[in-house]
Amino acid sequence: MKFKFGYITLFLCWAVANSLFAQVEKPVKGTFALTNATIETVTKGTLTGTLLIRDGKIAALGSNVTVPAGATVIDCQGLTLYPGMIDGGTQLGLGEVGSISLTQDADEIGDITPHMEALTAVNPNATAIPVTRVEGVTTVLSVPQNGLLPGTASLINLVGYTPDQMYAGFKGVVLNFPTAGRRGFRDQRTDEELKKETEKALKKLNDIWDQAKFYNEVAMAAQKDASMKPPYNPEMARVAQVLNGEMMLLVEVNKASDIELAIKWTQEKKVPKVAFTGVAEGWRVADQLAKAGIPVITGPVQAMPTRTSDRYDKPYSNAGLMHKAGVKVAIRTDQTENVRNLPFHAGFAAAYGLGKEQALKAVTIVPAEIFGVADKLGSLEVGKNATLFASTGDPLETKTKIMHLFIDGYQIPLDSRHIQLYHEFLNRTPGVRK
Amino acid sequence: MKPFLSILFLLVLAWAGNAQPATGSLLIKNGTVLTVTKGTFENTDVLVVDGKIKQIGKNIRTPQGVTEIDATGKFVMPGILDAHSHIALDVVNEATRPVTSDVWVGDALDPLDISIYRALAGGVTTIHAMHGSANAIGGECETIKLRYGTYDPEDLRMQGAPRTIKFALGENPMRSHGEGNGIVPRTRMGVEQVIRRAFSEAQEYMAAKDKYNAVKATDPTALPPTFNRRMETLAEILKGNIIIHCHSYRADEILMLMNVCRDYGVKRLCFQHTNEGFKVAPELAAFGAGASVFADWWAYKFEVYYSTAYNAAIMTKNGVVTSINSDSEELIRHLYHEAAKTQRYGGLTDDEALALITINSAKQLGIDQRVGSLEVGKDGDVAIFNAHPLSVYAIPMMTIVDGIVRFDRAKDADDQRMQVDPEKAETAFFLAQEHKNADHCLEDAFDFANELFGFERE
Incomplete structure (x- = not known):
């Protein structure tokens, strides 16, 4: 029985991995609510709260934003939003x-x-x-x-x-x-x-x-x-x-x-x-x-x-x-x-x-x-294009990391050849034979 | 005639003996001291006496006659090293043959190069002034200290630093000789055989010398092999007295040179550029070869197309002694910022990132007992910043070499040239043409028609 369970787990792992790798991530459009964020508008000061992306635009931002049903919620606690x-x-x-x-x-x-x-x-x-x-x-x-x-x-x-x-x-x-x-x-x-x-x-x-x-x-x-x-x-x-x-x-x-x-x-x-x-x-x-x-x-x-x-x-x-x-x-x-x-x-x-x-x-x-x-x-304001990112801090600072990215309302996968090579080669298999 | 020559010889010796570069003493007070190897200490002093670090600690009493530097609120780190540079040189490439181990850039040092000062203004104190990469086996390089202010090239040399030599793989030697002159190497196969032939001929040369030395006492007719400077240098590489620094990009050519070195018993090897080092990081670590890289340069030619800015981080995490270099009179001005990029690309710690431009570069040059960290007994080479050096907002405020302040942002004049070169028309405006399609290692190798416009200066 235990043996069988192991096989099922293995199969499930395989299936999950398969669905992950078979699908290339690509930019997707939708309704996104970036919640609990610090919002650096650039033109209208710094706010806290939610930024809502709908139909490719910034639909709302600030502390009094109602997240509509069906929106993809992204918790941006500890992150700051900046215009692209x-x-x-x-x-x-x-x-x-x-x-x-x-x-x-x-x-x-x-x-x-x-x-x-x-x-x-x-x-x-x-x-x-x-x-x-x-x-x-x-x-x-x-x-x-x-x-x-x-x-x-x-x-x-x-x-x-x-x-x-x-x-x-x-x-x-x-x-x-x-x-x-x-x-x-x-x-x-x-x-x-x-x-x-x-x-x-x-x-x-x-x-x-x-x-x-x-x-x-x-x-x-x-x-x-x-x-x-x-x-x-x-x-x-x-x-x-x-x-x-x-x-x-x-x-x-x-x-x-x-x-x-x-x-x-x-x-x-x-x-x-x-x-x-x-x-x-x-x-x-x-x-x-x-x-x-x-x-x-x-x-x-x-x-x-x-x-x-x-x-x-x-x-x-x-x-x-x-x-x-x-x-x-x-x-x-x-x-x-x-x-x-x-x-x-x-x-x-x-x-x-x-x-x-x-x-x-x-x-x-x-x-x-x-x-x-x-x-x-150029800034985060209602009605502007949803071209923005969430980062761990000041985007001009060298060690800051970008955590979420939207361009023209598309959620962009944080992937590039440089990142793919990192993931492939950081712990290379096979490594060198000792 | 003969006594005169002997006296002259003695005079020259005496003069050479006296030509010790100046050293100084100073006390850097109350800074945040980033030793790189032994931790970070706040509100700490660094005492340099006669060019050497004598003490690191709190509340050090100022010895008589020693200048105090107030570093309150500032960050004190070891002087930065650049393991790959071509500044302070009159010429970079002797691009006439695939093997030119008979030449040495140490014969072409230029102490007046304003780039030395500009590098100091980026916190750099020691550089590896390298021969170019036109040849599979290039010339010897020179490790120098940025003692800007001297007119004597001799003063630049870092006395006691091991000899190093430039090798080059891939596109540059293929372009210079195969495509340029129609001689081997035109391929990466050819590059391997050029190096194997050179090493083998050096072995034969050494054997002939050994044979002569063994019989010369008893056989008056014995003849030594004809003196060959090229072979002499190669022989020193085989004996382990010269460190190879090899321009390389692709993983396959990196593996090739490690195999060749294994076959000839050569162990002291550091790869330069090494854009695909991340692909063979376990092999590099197993060999014990160093890798000196750009933080993020890529795509300027095909052999760097499959690069990643995570290169330094991958190699560091795989145990390769890795450094970040400039190969550029511009990048050398902000190596501290280049090192910081490894925190964005791969999340290295502060000490790991700083090691890339200090102690690791020192290890690759064989001078880590002397420089590369703030430790008692090491050279008094220090860079002082107004903020943490890995911050994009950090400004180098003062750079100290052998206990002497060589750059001081608060006091230095706008124009720091020591001499106005009439050939370099002083009023002329030059549009900075950073590399668009090559590294700087092919400097002087070609006489391109469009050189006039700077694009093919490399």
Whole structure:
């Protein structure tokens, strides 16, 4: 009898294990009540109580929330809820293995390719996506690279089976502002040559702007008179969208004198919607940036000083110095596979002058505002998308662990290749033979 | 002529003998002392006399003439070690042959490198300045102390540290020689045979020398083998006098080198990068090989695609002596933060995490009797933080080498260059190009056309 019972137990174990392993965990939607939680709203202070997720949105939050029948209750005792973190500049989804060029989709041939769509090439199944989101980074700007106008960046949520499902409601045209800076010690160009090349690039940019303006005028006229329809020119059509304010211009600019020039240029051209990205030497011209009212997406924070003569901690203090001067500052990693380090970049900025509260904002509500999606993302408020996580504490702190994760209302399994390898190899079988 | 030479020789000897780097004495008062090996003590003092830790305890009386440093509210830990760095070097790779054990980066030390200062500002006191990974058997490396302020390369050397040499497996030597020059190795099979051939030739060289030494007294016609610096170095590896530090990523190549070393009786072995070390952690532990890794770098090339940020934790829990390194002038500035990542990825304790950048790195370099923890008798290498060093908000405040303050956040100037290099145009702006598609171990190995733009600097 005892023997038989053993067999039954064994069978049950096998059946349970089978059902566990046979089913791959995947994101699920539903009604979720996160109870007993500390709720860090970011915009409306810290609350305690329940956060209710329904139809993909935050339906209610606070101490007076009634949990509806049928809701999945998740006890968040001892945990804190935060809005998902937003990385304002990455190549996530556009690259799989750094050194293998055929897995790289961020850099198309040509100098003037503003119509290249990052969203087209975002791979929803990139291995780095689960690796990133399980650390609380839920939304990223995926950005094309290199050339004067490399393409159109796209904001994506890190959930979905198609790029369209991932799309988070913002696109921006990238401009790598012509730079007078050297790109490394081996850059042997003389000051004279650099100046000439910069002037040439700036002239090219201005010519394109003039052409786009002309194209835009013709296209407008064509709305009344079809015979005016300009020939197919996707480059100009895209730049025209920047001119008439349909799309934001994301100006990548880092050197102080280039930033000054870029401020002047965007004012002269009256670019309707603009943000600066990179802005490594923003601290040198912070007052001018503040006066111009141009928001900044800066980073990486964990980076080298731009000049050998600069104080060692300038990359860390840059965000704080700009914020103090009155600049609206978001933080990015400019990374592909290690976008998960976004909270640490923010943490370093916090320690070196930005402060914890503002650093958290720089990876949540501030980028949401810059991208015009603050009605959906960036804080915990009723009606916003349920893109949030529960963590053991301060999400910028290194040892903090993410315990529950929701993106766009989907409960996301806390799994990634890195975690799977950990579970497979921590206590490997067979181990070494003694 | 001859007496003159002897006198010159003696003078040189005397000068070399005097070239002991400066040491200092100071008392660090009332900090939270993280010894790493012997526990953590609050409100405790650390006394350093003439460059050595003399006493750790409460309320130590300040000896006459010893500077006091108030560490109230601060955290005092051993100076951080980086077991894999390429800073303070004029050149990294002698990428001309698959075996270059005749060269030594110690001949190319650059005490003026501003990266030394910037590493100090991250609490680092000792680094393993390594040859690159272009060759299956690269050059000898040099363990140095960050005595920033000296103009003399000799002052950087950590006297008495064991000799180490760089080996390299996988893509880098395959790329440099097989793809680059059309010579073996182009595959991981070839890498194995390059190393086996080198070891075997060294055995033959040693045998020929032994044979000569045995008969030279009685046979005036006996000839020694032609002096071969490459073979001399390899012979010292076989004799156990040089520690191998091997650039490696994949589990199979890690197993291969352990097998080769077993066949030739080589025991002192540490793997570098070791991204797939977690797959063969029990084998590494059984061999007694160390593993020095990145906290979380992966996917920059194919051989690191199947990596995990839990690597250091898995190996630590399997008994492998593991360290976290930088291989980067940027990462070296926050190794304390890199070590902390093992608490997120694998839940290591504070002491386990701190050991990854202190005592374990010291063990891998064979200098754990001297540095890597705060213990009486060890070198006075100390880093002081304003918060627990494993917190993301921690700021290194002061770094001490041999009892001398080499970095002081409160007092140091913004521009800490010792010399303005006109070739490195001081006003120029450089956009930091961190690795996008390679580790830094191929520095100087290629002359890529797009090197100009920094992407292939590695």
